[in-house]
Amino acid sequence: MTIKKSVRKKRKALASLALAITFAVSVFNPVQAEVTDTTVNWTREQASQIKLDKSNTLPYTDIKELEKMTSDYHIWDSWPLTDRDGNIARVKGYKVLFALTAPSDVLPGKVHDIAKIQYFYSRNGKDWTLGGELFPDGDSLGSREWAGSAMFDKGKIYAFYTATGRNGEERLTYEQRMAMSIGDVTADKDGIRFENWDEHSILFEPDGEHYQSYEQAIEGGYSGYAFRDPQWFKDPKTSKEYIVFEGNSGGAVSERTCKPEYFGSPEHTAPNGSEHFNGNIGISEVVNGDFSNIKMLPPLMEAKCVNDELERPHIIVKDDKYYLFTDTHINKYAPGLEGPEGLYGFVSDTLIGGYKPLNGSGLVIANPPENPYQAYSWLVLPSLEVISFAHFGDLGDMDINEVGHQSPEFQFEHWGGTMAPTVEISIDGDRTEIKRERPQGWIK
Known part of the structure; x- marks a missing residue:
């Protein structure tokens, strides 16, 4: 009995010593997680599955019957004021x-x-x-202001926008930078006003590595360029804050090739010219809420050799999953692929990496074939309402690029320039469906 106890004590002592040694080694030599590329590519195989059906196709809209938001102005890309958590403010x-x-x-x-x-x-x-212009004339940093987002917190508005071109430029350029300003919000019986703006600042610019610079786009024989649409996002799981945006993959056209991983399977290849198509969806972290400390991250998703323009990207979180949405045009697909003017979506269990196309192909909302340009610039709200604007209607077989060659009367007659009917969608895991239409610009 005494001998057995002694043996057991020695074994325990040896086990404890081994555990201590293991622990000590692990402290000085931590196990390194495998480093992998978290950027996902929307593949040609996935995009080739795009198909319109009753679950994703909008009903016909007669643009002539829509009410103008204001008779004095055309409007197009739109976005609501949200709180810091992304809810409608x-x-x-x-x-x-x-x-x-x-x-x-x-x-x-x-x-x-x-x-x-x-x-x-x-x-x-x-x-x-109509309240009026957001910024006082001459304050913003571009020669014109393109789309962004706006967040309300503790009486302040944080306005993010695309500074396109430069103030005072003699010839319009398409340089794009992410910009912002912070102002005061005043509300009373007479409405809402935004005042006392801080000096506008550039948040970040393309790095040329993950995100193509304007110089690289020009060097490659400029065919399209995007670095725009800053969208505020706070991750409810970590409370970290980010800005999601549209870009193009870095480098000039001469540096790009179509690789097998962009295809999805050996049966899919890329015709010549597909290397010109390099749209991506970028993300940057606002470190500790400090807008002077922006950390650029690799893209969430790319569409190399698939699509050249993934506009208005935004994320909502539902049922513990991340849903990444974006818009694109008919004429932005690489050779050999076809897709409608539409809203596209992807789902992942994590914010970074793992995104897979919704409904197999990515298509969530499409214009009807008989009116292929009737709406655009869809934005999904946390309530799963989707707002957009009325674009061009009843063009028949005319390509949208031909509209600018028509008479002014024709252009105005077929142009929407106002909010389109709001659409409600449902989401069930990796499947979506259009549920119903609501009044123009309706935000519940």
């Missing part, structure tokens, strides 16, 4: 909607050259009153 009972605008006598094809952000406010989310 209410300021003393008001909801706020921001939109890109241009005077209503400007031809539709010229609106992007003079775009200004204006805002509307509403108590019921249906009837909107």
